[in-house]
Amino acid sequence: MDWLAFQVSFKLATFTSLCLLPIGLLIARWLKHSRFRGRHFVEALTALPLVLPPTVLGYFLLTLMDTQHPLGGFIAQTTGQHLAFSFNGLLVASVISSLPFAVQPLLRAMEHIPNNISEAAWCCGLSPWQTFIRIEVPLIWPSMLTAWILSFCHTLGEFGVVLMIGGNIAGETRTLSIAIYDSVLAFERDKALYMSLVLLTISLITVTFVYSLNRRNHRMFH
Amino acid sequence: MHPLRVKITLSNPIHLDVQLYCEPGQMLALVGPSGSGKSTTLRCIAGLQKPSSGVIKGGGQRWFDSQQRLALSPQQRRVGMVFQDYALFPHLSVADNIRLALDDKPNAAAVEQLLQQVHLSGLASRYPAQLSGGQQQRVALARALARRPDVLLLDEPFSAVDKVTRRKLYLELHALRQQLAMPVILVTHDLDEAAMLADSMCVIHQGKTLQQGSIDDVLQRPKSLSVARQVDVRNLYQGTLESHAGKLKLRWHQHVFDVAATPHTNNISAGTMVHWLISPAKILLHQQRRPSRGDQENAVKATVQQILTLRGICTLLVTVDNAGRQQMQLDVPEHVVQRNQVQIGQQIGMSLLADAIHIMVDNTIEEGSGNDSEKSRLA
Numbered sequence: 001m002d003w004l005a006f007q008v009s010f011k012l013a014t015f016t017s018l019c020l021l022p023i024g025l026l027i028a029r030w031l032k033h034s035r036f037r038g039r040h041f042v043e044a045l046t047a048l049p050l051v052l053p054p055t056v057l058g059y060f061l062l063t064l065m066d067t068q069h070p071l072g073g074f075i076a077q078t079t080g081q082h083l084a085f086s087f088n089g090l091l092v093a094s095v096i097s098s099l100p101f102a103v104q105p106l107l108r109a110m111e112h113i114p115n116n117i118s119e120a121a122w123c124c125g126l127s128p129w130q131t132f133i134r135i136e137v138p139l140i141w142p143s144m145l146t147a148w149i150l151s152f153c154h155t156l157g158e159f160g161v162v163l164m165i166g167g168n169i170a171g172e173t174r175t176l177s178i179a180i181y182d183s184v185l186a187f188e189r190d191k192a193l194y195m196s197l198v199l200l201t202i203s204l205i206t207v208t209f210v211y212s213l214n215r216r217n218h219r220m221f222h
Numbered sequence: 223m224h225p226l227r228v229k230i231t232l233s234n235p236i237h238l239d240v241q242l243y244c245e246p247g248q249m250l251a252l253v254g255p256s257g258s259g260k261s262t263t264l265r266c267i268a269g270l271q272k273p274s275s276g277v278i279k280g281g282g283q284r285w286f287d288s289q290q291r292l293a294l295s296p297q298q299r300r301v302g303m304v305f306q307d308y309a310l311f312p313h314l315s316v317a318d319n320i321r322l323a324l325d326d327k328p329n330a331a332a333v334e335q336l337l338q339q340v341h342l343s344g345l346a347s348r349y350p351a352q353l354s355g356g357q358q359q360r361v362a363l364a365r366a367l368a369r370r371p372d373v374l375l376l377d378e379p380f381s382a383v384d385k386v387t388r389r390k391l392y393l394e395l396h397a398l399r400q401q402l403a404m405p406v407i408l409v410t411h412d413l414d415e416a417a418m419l420a421d422s423m424c425v426i427h428q429g430k431t432l433q434q435g436s437i438d439d440v441l442q443r444p445k446s447l448s449v450a451r452q453v454d455v456r457n458l459y460q461g462t463l464e465s466h467a468g469k470l471k472l473r474w475h476q477h478v479f480d481v482a483a484t485p486h487t488n489n490i491s492a493g494t495m496v497h498w499l500i501s502p503a504k505i506l507l508h509q510q511r512r513p514s515r516g517d518q519e520n521a522v523k524a525t526v527q528q529i530l531t532l533r534g535i536c537t538l539l540v541t542v543d544n545a546g547r548q549q550m551q552l553d554v555p556e557h558v559v560q561r562n563q564v565q566i567g568q569q570i571g572m573s574l575l576a577d578a579i580h581i582m583v584d585n586t587i588e589e590g591s592g593n594d595s596e597k598s599r600l601a
Contacts, residue, residue: 117311119268119305119309121311123296123301123303124323124368124369125297127297135313139313
């Protein structure tokens with residue numbers, strides 16, 4: 001068992017899922033209330049990482065993060081950080097590639113709230129932000145848990161983007177899924193099996209939990 | 223408290239051309255079929271929908287004025303709204319639902335007072351899902367009142383409860399109204415509900431308000447044929463106005479009726495095709511044994527086809543003699559029918575009192591009957 005890789009994976013998944021909660025909430029809120037014509041395009045954009053090969057996403061991100069690129073150069077200049085092949089770069093890439101796993105459940109939950117519930121709150125004198133905090137967020141908390149768990153698990157199992165952006169630096173960017181790949185290449189069958197079982201167990205438990213949570217969430221409005 | 227004045231148009235998502243007025247302390251029923259724009263009108267008043275043009279004044283303030291590019295948000299308008307399905311916050315208790323709308327230092331006493339007002343004391347800690355439909359409606363009403371609104375809007379508040387509960391809630395709302403000083407708008411498609419609860423009525427059809435007036439005015443003296451159709455007038459016919467020795471009379475098939483002279487009928491010239499109606503409750507049934515003097519006025523003979531009895535009122539469906547077998551309905555107290563031994567197939571005498579005949583000049587040519595009058599005008 002590569003404990004260092006386990007640590008990196010766990011840290012990356014925790015940070016990514018925590019970053020994604022507020023980001024996902026804001027995007028979902030905006031998508032629900034916006035009457036902007038291009039909102040469907042924005043919604044499609046947030047779902048794109050679901051269908052895009054991770055290597056494609058990884059390639060574009062790597063290009064953008066390169067210090068030769070204006071954006072990567074700008075970030076390197078202002079923060080002194082090289083995003084490519086670093087944990088921070090990995091975090092940014094993970095947030096983007098796991099975005100749909102946070103946005104989709106939150107958006108579905110927001111859309112599930114009847115419009116007149118929010119409107120009733122406005123008629124009670126609550127501002128749109130107060131309505132969001134006091135009415136909408138409490139109503140979708142099971143989906144927030146779902147979004148958090150799904151994005152955590154997806155990051156834990158991410159392989160393609162991590163390999164493209166992070167490379168394979170022990171203690172910095174080598175995650176469990178990459179360690180498994182390495183072990184298989186090195187014919188360390190037992191090690192690979194052991195680590196795979198760990199990921200399998202975590203995924204199974206969490207997905208089961210998410211499904212049982214969704215059942216309960218659906219009962220709320222009926 | 224200030225009146226509510228609305229004069230707006232809307233082109234999207236549905237077409238609206240609405241004009242209405244409601245005095246403080248009065249209840250105005252906005253009546254029309256589903257899809258006629260009743261709810262959208264309420265949404266415009268509440269600020270949830272922006273009209274294309276016009277003015278909305280409430281609480282002594284301009285809430286909306288298209289010329290001044292003024293449109294206050296729902297939060298700025300102090301409107302109490304009861305939604306059709308109540309829209310209670312499912313995650314909050316009854317007390318918290320109400321507390322949320324109490325803007326000035328929410329306290330337990332204020333919540334309790336509102337709960338008492340709607341007969342819900344003791345249910346403060348329940349959640350909406352644990353309440354019956356009638357209780358949910360009361361919570362919605364208490365929540366709408368919590369903001370001490372300048373206008374109270376009720377969007378079909380009785381449509382989601384069963385009939386027994388509905389009758390109970392009618393009485394409660396009627397009693398509660400005595401304590402309310404603001405203008406109240408009740409949206410409903412139920413004419414009886416409107417007639418029972420409201421002071422005045424505004425008829426809306428295909429987004430356009432057609433007539434506003436007292437309940438009796440609108441129901442018995444509709445301004446136009448379309449209003450008469452909307453308020454489901456039962457005895458609606460076509461006739462021609464004639465001049466007999468300088469007096470205007472109504473010809474209906476082989477009958478010539480006296481009509482009451484009103485400023486409205488004075489403007490109509492003889493020979494005009496008109497629609498006219500008479501309220502079923504205002505037709506006088508002649509007594510079999512003792513004819514009275516009123517029996518001479520606009521007397522007609524008719525044959526009873528059907529008798530329907532509901533809560534002490536008999537509706538007689540009759541065919542009028544010498545009137546092209548046209549049918550007419552009259553509402554008579556059950557005891558009168560029994561005393562006169564009225565039976566199906568029997569011939570009866572009745573008077574269409576001049577004061578009860580309401581004449582409408584048909585300006586709008588509508589499909590169906592409109593074509594008929596068009597033809598006879600040409601003939």
